Amino acid sequence: MHVTRPQPSGRNGAQPPPPSGISPKLSVGSTAPSFGPAHTLIEYIMFSLSNTLPTDKPALYATLAAQARALIEGESDAIANAANFASLVFHSLEGLNWAGFYSFDGTELVVGPFQGKPACVRIALGKGVCGTAAATQQTQVVPDVHAFPGHIACDPASRSEIVVPLVTPDGELIGVWDVDSPHLARFDEEDARGMELLCRTFIEYGLKRG
Numbered sequence: 001m002h003v004t005r006p007q008p009s010g011r012n013g014a015q016p017p018p019p020s021g022i023s024p025k026l027s028v029g030s031t032a033p034s035f036g037p038a039h040t041l042i043e044y045i046m047f048s049l050s051n052t053l054p055t056d057k058p059a060l061y062a063t064l065a066a067q068a069r070a071l072i073e074g075e076s077d078a079i080a081n082a083a084n085f086a087s088l089v090f091h092s093l094e095g096l097n098w099a100g101f102y103s104f105d106g107t108e109l110v111v112g113p114f115q116g117k118p119a120c121v122r123i124a125l126g127k128g129v130c131g132t133a134a135a136t137q138q139t140q141v142v143p144d145v146h147a148f149p150g151h152i153a154c155d156p157a158s159r160s161e162i163v164v165p166l167v168t169p170d171g172e173l174i175g176v177w178d179v180d181s182p183h184l185a186r187f188d189e190e191d192a193r194g195m196e197l198l199c200r201t202f203i204e205y206g207l208k209r210g
């Protein structure tokens, strides 16, 4: 079956930036009014992922946050939202080999939706980069994972890593967001602020609770 969709041009293609004002209630088969005629969510995602993203990091993360919000805010299933969020980030940023969630079950961290190779399932609070981020509730930017005491090597290709604790507005730890790169020093303070923006977006729009 032939499906007509916007022609992808690669991450560095020359298409115009993605539309703003995207429908907050996208679902497969629904439409994104400002995007054009009768495009499905899947077509919108493919358009977004193939489009040119800003190279300036604050603008890049602001764009990704808007795309993430459009992806998740109309859906009430947190696991579905986490899966789409991980895919969006993994396929939008250069130089990553893993991006995903660990949830906090009240005792330890348990792997959640992710993109990349299979990973360690359970991580104790205070252990590794993820457990450190969870225990301290501080974003961890690790330029060289081999220099981080207690780093847990799930994928030996990983050389640098960033982990953001996921804390609700009322202070509850719900997990961490973990991103790995095969490149040394892939992440800096701008990435930390950007990933924190993405995580706030996920917590605000991706979790429907109560």
Ligand code: SME
Binding pocket: 098, 119, 120, 123, 127, 128, 129, 130, 131, 150, 151, 152, 153, 154, 155, 158, 161, 178, 180
């Ligand atoms: N490196 C992490 C473990 C998780 S994987 O990177 C997916 C850590 O040290 O906590």
